Amino acid sequence: QQKVQQSPESLTVSEGAMASLNCTFSDGTSNNFRWYRQHSAKGLEVLVSIFSDGEKEEGRFTAHLNRANLHVSLHIREPQPSDSAVYLCAVSMVTNAYKVIFGKGTHLHVLP
Amino acid sequence: EAAVTQSPRNKVAVTGGKVTLSCNQTNNHNNMYWYRQDTGHGLRLIHYSYGAGSTEKGDIPDGYKASRPSQENFSLILELATPSQTSVYFCASGDPSSYEQYFGPGTRLTVL
Numbered sequence: 005q006q007k008v009q010q011s012p013e014s015l016t017v018s019e020g021a022m023a024s025l026n027c028t029f030s031d032g033t034s035n036n037f038r039w040y041r042q043h044s045a046k047g048l049e050v051l052v053s054i055f056s057d058g059e060k061e062e063g064r065f066t067a068h069l070n071r072a073n074l075h076v077s078l079h080i081r082e083p084q085p086s087d088s089a090v091y092l093c094a095v096s097m098v099t100n101a102y103k104v105i106f107g108k109g110t111h112l113h114v115l116p
Numbered sequence: 117e118a119a120v121t122q123s124p125r126n127k128v129a130v131t132g133g134k135v136t137l138s139c140n141q142t143n144n145h146n147n148m149y150w151y152r153q154d155t156g157h158g159l160r161l162i163h164y165s166y167g168a169g170s171t172e173k174g175d176i177p178d179g180y181k182a183s184r185p186s187q188e189n190f191s192l193i194l195e196l197a198t199p200s201q202t203s204v205y206f207c208a209s210g211d212p213s214s215y216e217q218y219f220g221p222g223t224r225l226t227v228l
Contacts, residue, residue, distance in 0.1 A: 036215040108158040
């Protein structure tokens, strides 16, 4: 069974400083990785999807994937207080495109 | 305009009662999903569907049924609600070719 783990559980940064979030997964055949943002138990907003090793940028959000190290990260450039939320990592496997495994999330707090 | 909507947004039920959570999507996606989100567990898949008339068990299907009468609608049914089913429930629709899932705003269910 695929395991997806996120770290840290909680992260506090100052407005304008880079925020870096980590996600590790256990199955190297995983082929799609997404980062979602969730404000206060509301719906999930997709931030960036990445399929291949390297980086993918969507505005202030950049995902880095290293499949050999079973690691995907999210970097938020110039975070703002409105970015304070829970960030969820989601991993899909080529063997079952219907099945997505989510990490438990990182609580990000951005101080003004 | 919201593409995935859920009703009700909040529900209080009594133990042993029947609860139906409804989801509607206008994305014309074949796939639809029901998740629950609990502190310490993240998002867990209950049931999913790959088209009208189909339902499949996810990771935690016990105590839940699902119904997909049309492309647009997907319901989650708790025949005999229990306090352990108190949670926030999210519906999502998705396109299997892109792995993307689009989430509704969630339903907060409390079973007393």
